Every structure is written in C-alpha cells, then in structure tokens.
Amino acid sequence: MFQKILIANRGEIAVRIIRTCKYMGIETVAIYSEVDKLSLHVQLADESICVGAAKSNESYLNMENIITAAIASGAEAIHPGFGFLSENAEFAQLCVDCGINFIGPNSNAISKMGNKSKARDIMIKASIPVVPGSIGSVKNLDEAIKIANEIGFPILIKASAGGGGRGMRIAFNTSEFMTAYETAKTEALNAFGDDTMYLEKYIINPKHIEFQMLCDKYGNVLHLGERDCSIQRRNQKVIEEAPSLIQEDLRDKMAKAAIKACKSVNYVNAGTVEFLVSGNDFYFIEMNTRIQVEHPITEMIFGIDIIKEQIKIAAGEKLSFNQEDIKLNGHSIECRLNAENPKQKFRPCPGKIKLIHIPSGNGIRFDSFIYPDYEIQPYYDSMIGKVIVHGENRTEAIKKMRATLEELVVEGIDTNQSFLYMILNDPDYIKGTFDTSFVEKKIDSLLEYEEYE
Ligand code: ADP
Numbered sequence: 001m002f003q004k005i006l007i008a009n010r011g012e013i014a015v016r017i018i019r020t021c022k023y024m025g026i027e028t029v030a031i032y033s034e035v036d037k038l039s040l041h042v043q044l045a046d047e048s049i050c051v052g053a054a055k056s057n058e059s060y061l062n063m064e065n066i067i068t069a070a071i072a073s074g075a076e077a078i079h080p081g082f083g084f085l086s087e088n089a090e091f092a093q094l095c096v097d098c099g100i101n102f103i104g105p106n107s108n109a110i111s112k113m114g115n116k117s118k119a120r121d122i123m124i125k126a127s128i129p130v131v132p133g134s135i136g137s138v139k140n141l142d143e144a145i146k147i148a149n150e151i152g153f154p155i156l157i158k159a160s161a162g163g164g165g166r167g168m169r170i171a172f173n174t175s176e177f178m179t180a181y182e183t184a185k186t187e188a189l190n191a192f193g194d195d196t197m198y199l200e201k202y203i204i205n206p207k208h209i210e211f212q213m214l215c216d217k218y219g220n221v222l223h224l225g226e227r228d229c230s231i232q233r234r235n236q237k238v239i240e241e242a243p244s245l246i247q248e249d250l251r252d253k254m255a256k257a258a259i260k261a262c263k264s265v266n267y268v269n270a271g272t273v274e275f276l277v278s279g280n281d282f283y284f285i286e287m288n289t290r291i292q293v294e295h296p297i298t299e300m301i302f303g304i305d306i307i308k309e310q311i312k313i314a315a316g317e318k319l320s321f322n323q324e325d326i327k328l329n330g331h332s333i334e335c336r337l338n339a340e341n342p343k344q345k346f347r348p349c350p351g352k353i354k355l356i357h358i359p360s361g362n363g364i365r366f367d368s369f370i371y372p373d374y375e376i377q378p379y380y381d382s383m384i385g386k387v388i389v390h391g392e393n394r395t396e397a398i399k400k401m402r403a404t405l406e407e408l409v410v411e412g413i414d415t416n417q418s419f420l421y422m423i424l425n426d427p428d429y430i431k432g433t434f435d436t437s438f439v440e441k442k443i444d445s446l447l448e449y450e451e452y453e
Contacts, residue, residue, distance in 0.1 A: 001315050002026055002077045002101070006070045009081030010060060012369045014290070016040035017079050022309040029073045033059035037379050039276035040369040046145060047073055054379045060084045061169065063091050070100050077101035077309075077314060081272045083381065087114050087163075103314040105289050109265045113287040117353055119159040123284045126264040127256045131276065133200035141181055147199055148177055154202035157181050159188035159195070165235030166191045170202050186402040187434060203283065204275035205435040208232065211258035212298045214309055216319045218279040219269045223255045224298045224306070224326060231423060233346070238416075239423060240294040241333045241397070242301050246277060247339045254282050261287060262411050270295075270310045276436075293336065293386065296367060300332035300390040317372040330390055331354070332399040335405065337368075337385040339376050341414040350378040355414030359367045363390035376413060379399075384415070398424060 005021055007014045014030060018041060030045035035054040042048045049069040052059035055305045059065070061084055064419040070078055078095055080086035084130045086104065093107035102108070111340070113119045117137045120130045132151055135218040137160050138144040146173070148155045157180055159167025167188030169180035212224040228244035229237045246254075258273040261284065272288040295306045306327070309319070352375045358366045368385030370376070376384060387404055391397030405421045423446060428434050439446065 001313060001317075002311065003309070004073065004075045005074060005077045005079055005103070006031065006066070006075035007045070007079050007081065008060070008066050008371075009079070009084055009086075010036055010039060010041055010380065012367045012383070013081040013083075013293075014039075015369045016354075016367055017046060017081060017307055018044045020305055020311070024308060024311065026311070029075050030170040031060070031069055031070065033379075035379065036188050038374065040371060040374070047315055049073060049314050053376065056084065056379065063088075063094055067094060067098050067100070071097075071098065077103055077311070079103040080290065082290050082293060084125060087288070089114060090344065092128050099115065100312050101268070103310050105267055105269045105271065107269050110289045112265045113198075113267075113271075113289050114164060114285050115160050116158065117196065119287060120198070120284070120369065122264055123261060126260055128261055128284050129262075129282060131200040131203060131285060134198045137198045138438050139197045141178065144181055144197070144199060145174060145177060149174070151199060151201050153177075154204075156186045156200045156202040158198055159184065159192060160198055161192035161194040161196065163192075166233075167197075168235060173253060178334070200285075203276050203278050204276045205437045206230075206248070207435050208237075208274065209243070209246060209254065209271050209277050209282070210274040211255060211312055212291075212292075212295065212306070212320060213258060213267070213271045213273060214306070214314050215260050215262050215267045215269065216312070217273035217316065218318050220319045220322070221259050222319060222321075222326065223258055223265070224304060225328060226251065227256065227294055227297055229294060230434055231429070231438055237294065237336065237437075238439065239333065239335050239420065240297055241320045241331065241394070242297040243331065245394075247280075247441045250277070250280060250282065251275050257282070257284065269313050270306055293383070294334050296365060296386060296388045297332035297334045300363070300365070301330055303329065332388065332390045333397045335387045335401065335420045336383050336416075337387055337408075337410070337420070338382045338416045339384050339413050340416055341372050342416050342419040343451070344414075346416070348378070348382040349414040350376040350382075351413040352376075353410065355409060356411070357407070363400060363405055365389070370410070374404070378385045384410075384413075387420075398430060419446060422446045422449055 029050040040194040051065040085091040089107040089111035169184040171177035171180040230240040365388040
C-alpha cells in the first residue's frame with residue numbers, strides 16, 4: 001500500500017479523499033492555490049504545497065507544478081478527485097512517466113472515453129445502444145445539417161470534449177440548428193479549447209440513470225448499482241438518489257451493458273457509465289473516468305468506501321468482494337448545496353461564511369469544506385457541500401432530507417437550500433414521476449419560497 005498520496009484537488013472532494021487516507025494510515029499532501037491557504041483540505045493534510053495563483057490554469061491545472069510537488073514531497077501516488085486534471089489523459093501519462101501512480105484509469109482508457117464522440121463509436125462496436133446520432137464528429141455546418149435531417153429533429157448538438165453541461169445546444173429545426181451549432185462550437189472552444197462537435201437525437205424527457213463501476217487489473221468488473229440523476233438544471237445535476245425506480249429487468253440489462261462498456265476499453269479503477277432512459281429503452285451517453293460528485297449515495301446503500309477501493313486498485317490490489325457480496329441496503333439521496341441565489345437566476349454568491357449549523361444523526365452525512373469565517377472564493381465551482389441522507393426506504397430518505405434541510409443553517413452567503421427543500425416537497429418528486437425536464441417545467445413553483453433572513 002502507498003505511504004503517501006498527493007491530492008490534486010481542492011474543496012470537499014480533497015477533504016473527502018484526505019479523510020479516507022487517514023483511515024487507511026496513508027500520509028497526505030495537499031496542494032493549494034494562493035487564495036486557498038486557509039482552505040480545510042490544507043489544514044487537514046499532513047503536508048501542503050502551494051502550486052500557483054488563484055486561477056485554475058495557474059494552479060490546480062498546472063501539471064508541471066503538481067508533478068514537482070509530488071516528487072518533492074515523496075508522494076507515490078496522485079488522486080485527482082473530479083474536475084481539474086481528473087480526466088486529462090496527458091496528466092495521467094505524465095504521472096506514470098515520472099514514476100507516480102495515477103489513482104484512476106490509464107491514459108489510454110481516459111482518451112478513449114474522454115472524447116464523447118469516439119466513446120460512442122466504441123460503444124456501437126461493442127453493441128451497446130447509443131442515442132441515434134452522427135458517426136464520429138461532424139466536419140462542418142453543411143455536413144452537420146445533412147446528418148441532422150437524416151436523424152430527424154429535435155437534435156442535440158454536443159461538444160466531443162464536453163462536460164458539465166457546456167458546449168451543448170438543442171435545435172428543433174434547420175434554421176435553429178445553424179445558430180445553435182455556431183453557439184455550441186464557440187462555447188466548446190472557450191471552455192475546452194476544442195470545438196469538435198457531434199450530433200445526437202434529442203430524447204424527449206428521459207431519465208438520467210448511471211452505473212457506478214469498480215474494476216481491478218485482474219479483470220474483475222463489478223457494478224455498484226445505479227443512481228438516478230434526473231433532477232437537473234441546465235443539464236447539471238442538482239439532486240441524485242440511489243437506487244433508481246427503474247424496473248428490475250431494465251436494471252439488469254443496463255448493468256450488463258455497463259460491464260461490457262468497461263470491458264471494451266479494459267477499464268481499471270472506479271468509473272461511471274451514464275445512460276438516458278426513455279420508456280423501456282436505454283442509451284449510452286458517456287462514461288466518466290473518475291470519481292463522481294454523487295458517489296456518496298452509492299456508498300451509503302452498499303456500505304463501500306469507493307475512494308478506498310480506488311486507492312487499493314491503484315496500488316495493485318484485487319477487489320476483495322464479488323458481485324454477489326454487494327448487497328443493497330435502503331435508499332440514499334444527495335442534495336448539492338451551492339453558493340448561489342436561485343431567485344437571481346442562480347447567480348453565484350461567493351463570500352464569507354458567518355455562522356453554520358450542520359445537522360447530524362443516524363444516516364446523515366455532510367461532505368463539505370466550509371467552516372465559520374471561511375471565505376468562499378469566486379474562482380472555483382459554486383458547490384459548497386453535499387447533504388447526503390440514508391433511509392430504510394425512499395419515503396424515509398425524503399423525510400430525513402427535509403428534516404436535515406430544515407435544520408441546516410448557513411449564514412453570510414446565499415445558497416440554494418430553500419430551492420432544494422421545495423423540490424423535496426414537490427408531489428411529482430415524492431411520487432418519483434420525474435425526468436430531466438422536472439426543474440425547467442416547475443421552476444416557477446420551486447422558486448415560491450420565502451426569503452430566509
Ligand atoms: P456533460 O458531460 O456535459 O454532463 P452529458 O452527455 O453527460 O453531458 O449530458 C448531460 C445531460 O444532458 C444529461 O443528463 C441529459 O439530461 C442531457 N442530455 C444529454 N444528451 C441528451 C440527449 N441526446 N437527449 C436529451 N437529453 C440529453
């Protein structure tokens with residue numbers, strides 16, 4: 001087992017990884033940007049090294065400085081968390097070339113799955129259903145229009161390098177398509193430095209269902225069930241739950257497809273295979289080759305520490321359980337708490353935390369990095385914590401989440417706490433009759449809460 005790990009991330013996921021390292025008796029090295037010196041991950045790690053200025057590309061994306069920090073501190077492995085360099089094939093290879101273990105899949109698997117249009121082609125070859133769309137990427141607008149007409153509208157224009165819901169535009173007809181194509185392309189170039197685009201049929205009101213996978217280098221490919229991440233705003237997840245409410249036979253078919261997807265790229269480590277579900281049909285949309293934000297809900301229902309498994313796999317260990325050992329227990333929900341104001345078009349609201357009260361108790365978990373007087377920085381993602389609950393069943397989990405959100409106090413900045421609470425009280429959410437259009441359809445009623453002063 002490794003003796004020292006460098007965590008190439010910040011915020012709650014860095015804290016989350018450091019905690020597991022502590023349980024495992026592994027020393028930790030935090031990296032931080034100039035504005036993050038007082039961040040919780042820096043305070044919890046055994047050592048810390050500043051890797052650059054506030055802007056991500058000067059610090060958390062600065063490969064050279066991060067590798068230098070790992071070598072200087074004697075860390076044998078780097079955990080990339082999510083975002084930043086976690087799905088960067090070049091970085092994964094650089095680690096290996098410098099004799100450092102990358103806690104994630106190898107660069108080959110990352111590059112195969114990281115490019116979403118290439119990943120689609122690999123899935124087609126493996127006979128896994130994908131959303132009808134272009135074969136590979138599209139060359140130019142003329143070709144794109146031709147293919148769009150063949151597939152039939154509505155069409156979703158997507159960036160091959162896309163992520164976080166960016167570089168994606170919908171078009172309902174040819175004239176809309178032209179503008180949407182150019183806008184999506186520009187957005188992709190700005191966000192990812194790559195404007196390669198591909199097309200998918202726009203599936204009306206699907207559910208987003210994803211499978212958590214764990215694969216070791218001995219060919220064991222296991223799934224830890226699925227999560228429903230259909231509660232989204234602008235294609236970004238807001239609330240997730242596990243298990244989903246899909247039928248058993250569909251779950252079995254999707255799990256088999258997810259296993260096949262991993263095997264098709266010889267995947268090793270933790271990953272997530274994402275699907276859209278419409279009626280009894282399911283379609284692969286992408287694979288995330290890293291730990292995901294919503295991994296805790298899977299941990300809650302299976303009692304497995306996914307970060308611990310990731311570290312063990314990277315250290316060359318064999319998975320210590322098989323598929324039959326993975327037993328579902330109850331239901332779990334996660335709410336993403338963001339520093340933003342929903343009533344002001346979800347404007348990000350960085351600033352100083354004054355007072356916080358974090359609920360606790362049986363089956364309640366709050367993964368975060370905030371503390372009183374901590375200043376939320378404007379440079380990074382607005383997620384400040386994840387409220388996670390576990391209940392005996394879905395009804396209990398919903399009630400527990402409501403009680404937890406009622407008790408939670410975060411003062412000094414605006415958050416989406418009340419907005420989340422409104423979702424938890426919506427009759428369709430409670431019944432489970434929702435899909436990815438839920439938030440958009442209900443936005444007016446979800447914003448009808450009293451401002452808390
Ligand atoms: P990203 O990597 O940017 O998160 P994804 O491909 O994972 O993008 O898609 C994010 C979300 O966008 C999905 O969960 C879904 O709500 C919506 N979406 C993606 N592809 C389609 C599609 N073909 N039809 C309808 N909705 C889609």
